[in-house]
Amino acid sequence: MNALSDWWRGCAIYQVYPRSYQDTTGDGSGDLKGITRRLGHIASLGVDAVWLSPFFKSPMADMGYDVSDYCAVDPMFGTLDDFDAMIAEAHRLGLRIIIDQVLSHSSDRHPWFVESRASRKNPKADWYVWADPRPDGSAPNNWLSIFGGPAWEWDSMRKQYYLHNFLASQPDLNFHNPDVQQALLAAVRFWLDRGVDGFRLDTVNFYVHDKTLRDNPPLRMSKAAKQKQTNPYEYQNHLHDKTQPENLVFLKRFRVLLNEYDNRASVGEVGDGQRSLQTVAAYTSGGDKLNMSYTFDMLGPDFSAAHVKKCISAFETSVTDGWICWAFSNHDVIRHVTRWTKPGQSPAATAKFAIALLACLRGSICIYQGEELGLEEAELAFEDLVDPYGIRFWPGFKGRDGCRTPMPWQAEAHAGGFTTGKPWLPVPEAHRALAVDRQDNTADSVLACYREVLKFRRGEQPLVKGSIELLDGPQDVLLFARAAGNEKLLCAFNFGDEAINTELPPELGGAAAVGFPNAEGTMEGKTLRLPPVGIFVGRIA
Template sequence: MAESDNAPWWRGCVIYQIYPRSFQDTTGDGSGDLRGVTSRLAHVASLGVDAIWLSPFFKSPMADMGYDVSDYRAVDPMFGTLDDFDAMVAEAHRLGLKVIIDQVLSHSSESHDWFFESRASRTNPKADWYVWADARPDGNAPNNWLSVFGGPAWEWDSTRRQYYLHNFLASQPDLNFHNLEVQDALLDTVRFWLDRGVDGFRLDTVNYYVHDRWLRSNPPLASSVAGTNTEASTYLYQEHLFDKTQPENLAFLTRFRAMLDEYDDRAVVGEIGDEGRSLQTLAAYTTGGDKLHMCYTFDLLGPEFSAAHVRACVEAFETSVSDGWVCWAFSNHDVVRHVSRWTRPGGDPDAVARFSILLLCCLRGSICLYEGEELGLEEAVLNYEDLRDPVGIRFWPGLKGRDGCRTPMVWQAGAENAGFSTGRPWLPVPASHEVRAVDVQNADNSSVLAFYRAALAMRRDHEALVTGSIRLLDAEGDVLAFIRVGVGEKLLCVFNFSASAAVWRLPGEIGALTRLDGEAEVVGQTELSLSALGCFVGRFDWLSVDTPTEGPDYS
């Protein structure tokens, strides 16, 4: 990866998310495992990425597919052993890949020893390790907080005769971060993995750690009061002022960063889910150099696919975050795959896949890819009886859950279960995915996989795309145009989001262009002709000595 001024490895890096349960099974039980991850790391390295992010593999009852941890220091037997983990880290490092692991700190499983002790009485040493509250006089929950997964965020416990808080499943009780002993214990579990050689952490639901200590109820959204809120989830009917994103969270993140800084070359990226305030939260959590290195939000993980939307997200970040850093992603294990979200009726999914990776490679920030997107995989359509995700099972058919993006990776067309497992996979392998298997696309220089490798190589070879500045340009219609500036290099990036051709007139200050990638044709050095979903990335020189002054200048 190109570097400028000895930039740390995480700044501008490319991260590849691995969902271990769906990556590669080596035991025939139908679920992926750590040895399977190790066996397929060569494929990941061949893409030209810098790091892997490994979704949870810790001991867990798997009520939420590992995001309900019962032992933070143990590998769940379905994934293997600690020795298997160490071997995976060693192989990743041999291949030049950093290893980032998921840390689910906001809540544990109800099967965790801490919770067994906490719920036993109101006076035991861990009685205050989780968020407990008395019922109101009428027996109802302490306030109106809602669970992300539906229904109240409070569950009655008959032993303590109190309610406990759960922002997600009832089997995922929230830890009490107002208790410093809890913070200490969690930091000790993180140190355990640092000492085993991991290079960084992805912090799940990082803005959910701290709750309002007075348990004040959330107000309804104005649209809910007006009766115009049409969201499928009741969680989105509230303004979440008190159940997450509390100011005390910053103090814990400072503690986390201080511990991380005791080790060389480590990094932390946080997941922010904060409706309407995500970029402000990102700014608070990444500025100052004493909290998170970077965060990602759900701003580009939704259905909106337009130049205006991406421009608004980039502008908001650039104007609100002074010295922080963003990690952009279009897909992950929680959302519909972006090829399905963004392909218009009658459109070409492969064209969307190529357009998307080129755009992602050109944005300022680090980027995260999700397993299978390099193959152009679309969201799998599953039957109700095949579902494993508690969200889909509960809310079907209005919400079909997250299983459609979690189906197994496809390695070999024609092989049993596309080479994922010799047993029955935990989720079905769609026939439409098998024809896109890695071996098929490796043999095709015009495949989506080949395009991904080329796009990532282009990003890696141009410092301006890795750590350079960004300057947005005016564009009409559904066209996004911006300039990336690095040491000794200026790049013009233009993307036509429209389903029809577009022409974009070059600013007068831009001189001769040398195309790096894309399908645009330079017409008389005055305009670019872009096909539907057409892109242009090229070098240029300013015609004038001075850099133009219109718009924000980050060079």
């Protein structure tokens, strides 16, 4: 395998949410020309690739994750020519472009669904998941939608139910039909021919459902655990509505197509509860399916040495020949600076600690727009919400709009320099104070830290593609070694509020500090000294 074909292994990816990145038309929503305009900022971070959330033609019921034409740019984002210009500029800057592919479902306004619902005998009648009601008229089984309520919607034209794992306006495609798979692969080829370098596959384990439509059993959990659940979806053990064995067959077909083109890659989003790492192992093993996957294991509220160690250990044990992409934030979860900053702790300190940890983990890494500024979750009023998920479950769950607010570029400009019009979501004053122009030339800023950490990581093969060995340490300390060839690095992270002195394991020699950004820990002989929320990275003799 040559270096170019292996570019994705250990790469750093920057996620752009197009609607919130940069508006060039004044309509209050970001667009492709805006992304092109800001590619210089992304390149300055030292990342390898840009992942774009959907920009396809869509009625925007779920902010573009309800596609009505897989081969067209929605006019709110621009044109195919704008996309081609963005690709060209990204490649000129040495950046690869990864685009979202939402293959598990489409919009109910997609021509395929319009035809499918018209009758039970038309050419696309079996392109979606249709089922007759039970004798009493109720839904075919007990499957639930992530966005609330049953996963089945009655259609008065076909007089049948159709499956939707998300909104009722997002009907699930029937992957048991080979014609559906072929049509989706043709759409993927369309973008490959336009020069995209890879794909992020949305809800990749949701493609195939149990053909016999068996009920899901209840998930065993304590009464206290149930009381914490805002969404009844979490009450079920999702054995039959997702992660079916036939999914692997399609992923192999997808990989065959990808391999027709040079240096392309895929990363899958796996949401599978307690089975997520087993699913990652199955989907990335063998070199014939996905290149890598990411899970939600590090996208929750738990941020401790024990939790991170558990995640690393579980991945290393489960995924023997696959690859993972770690992320701490994305467009679907509360920003990690808000989730992980303790009372009395500086959000900027959390941001710097988190990027240092992310950069040292074994795997590829994904950075969500704005986290390089240390942005916290935006507090929005109910009247400002656009996300149907948040509107449905408010106030127990406030939705995803708080992490999707516009990128602040200029502190003193209207809407933080995002738009000249009214932004589609408010720009919080706290975000304006952290704008790019405020941090750009400030040595101790979060932005400067991100640039320095990512530059350091890129220059160290142990961090990019090396092995990892977990080491024993005090309760609040995560200690591990990364190695590649003759190079070996010791990485130490103190999650606690107290300074810690600890002796290195006897099998290790000393470790000399290597100038890792923002690392204030020191080594004296074999004694490691870490300040509160402190970092040490050293070369092992």
